[in-house]
C-alpha cells in the first residue's frame with residue numbers, strides 16, 4: 001500500500017522528536033530541564049477550572065461548528081478591549097491555533113501554491129502548508145539583523161504567480177522578533193498591492209518586552225479581505241491543553257469556505273470552550289504579571305547564553321523563545337547526546353534542534369531553539385547544563 005507524498009514530505013516536530021530519548025533518560029532516573037517546547041509552567045488562571053466545574057448540563061453535547069455563543073462573545077469583547085472591532089461572524093473557534101492554520105491553508109492553497117514565510121518559523125507551518133498541497137517560500141532572516149523581515153524589496157522578490165499568502169508570526173516564534181506598527185503596515189501594503197492573504201499568527205500577542213504596544217493586524221481596515229488572524233488561548237492564558245484557538249477574518253468568502261471544514265469536523269470541544277470563555281474575564285493585571293515574569297526569564301536567558309563562548313543570539317523582543325547558534329557541528333547529534341550520554345549530578349537539558357524551523361536546506365544545522373518556560377532558578381541551572389554540555393561534547 002502506498003503512503004501519500006504529502007505525508008512523506010512532512011517531518012517529525014523538532015520540539016518532540018527526541019521525546020523517546022527523554023523518556024528513556026527519565027526512566028533511568030535522569031532529571032531533564034525541558035526547554036524544547038512552548039509549554040509554560042505559569043499556572044492556568046483558576047477561572048478556567050471554576051467554569052468547567054460549574055458546567056451543569058446533563059449531556060456533553062456537540063457544540064455549534066462555529067463555536068459556542070459564550071466563547072464567541074468572549075473573543076469579540078477581548079478584541080474590543082484591544083481596540084479591534086470584530087463581530088461573531090468574523091470568528092471560527094477551532095481546536096487550537098493549529099487547527100485554525102490547517103483549515104486556513106486548506107481554504108487558500110491549491111497544489112503547488114506558495115506561502116511566503118520569514119524563516120526561521122514555527123516548524124509546524126511546514127506540516128500544515130505541505131498537508132494542504134502548498135510550498136513554503138522562505139524569506140531568510142538572521143540574528144545579525146535582529147531577524148528583521150519587514151522589507152518591501154525582499155518580500156516582493158519572492159512573489160510570483162503561485163503566491164497566495166504572506167504568513168507572519170508576530171511576536172515571532174522562534175526568533176522573538178516583534179514588528180513595529182510601521183513594519184506591520186508595510187507588510188499589509190505589500191499583501192494588498194499583490195492581492196495576497198496576510199496570515200497573522202498572533203498567539204503571543206501580549207508577550208512583548210520592550211514596549212507596551214500590543215499589535216493586531218485586524219486594526220488596518222483597508223485590508224479586511226487580506227488579513228486572517230490566527231489566535232489561541234494556549235499561550236495567552238497558559239492553557240495549552242484546552243486546545244482552543246480561532247481563525248478570524250472579515251473576508252466573508254474565505255470564512256464561508258472555512259465553515260465547511262468546521263462543519264466537517266462537527267465542532268471543537270464543548271467543555272473546554274466553557275473554560276476558555278471564562279479565561280477572557282482575567283484583567284490586565286494578569287498580563288502585566290506574566291509579562292514581567294517572562295521579561296525576567298528572557299533577560300536571564302540572553303545573559304547566560306551570550307556568556308557561553310562561541311554562542312551567537314539576538315535578544316528576543318517577544319514570545320518566549322530564543323534562537324542560538326552553538327559552537328558545535330550538528331545540533332541534532334548534540335541534543336541526542338545530551339539526553340543519552342551527558343549528565344551533571346543526574347541532570348541534563350533538552351532544547352529543540354533548529355533545522356526544522358527552516359525551509360532552506362542546510363540552514364539551522366548548528367542552531368537550537370530554547371523555550372524560556374521555566375522558573376528563573378531552573379532556567380539558570382538548565383543553561384549552565386547547556387554550557388557544560390557544549391564543552392564536554394566538543395572535548396569528547
Ligand SMILES: Cc1ncc(COP(=O)(O)O)c(C=O)c1O
Pocket residue numbers: 038095096097098099122169173201203231232233234240243244245
Ligand atoms: C506561532 C504558533 N502558532 C500556533 C501555535 C499552535 O498553538 P495551539 O494549537 O496550542 O493554539 C503555536 C504553538 O506553539 C505557535 O507557536
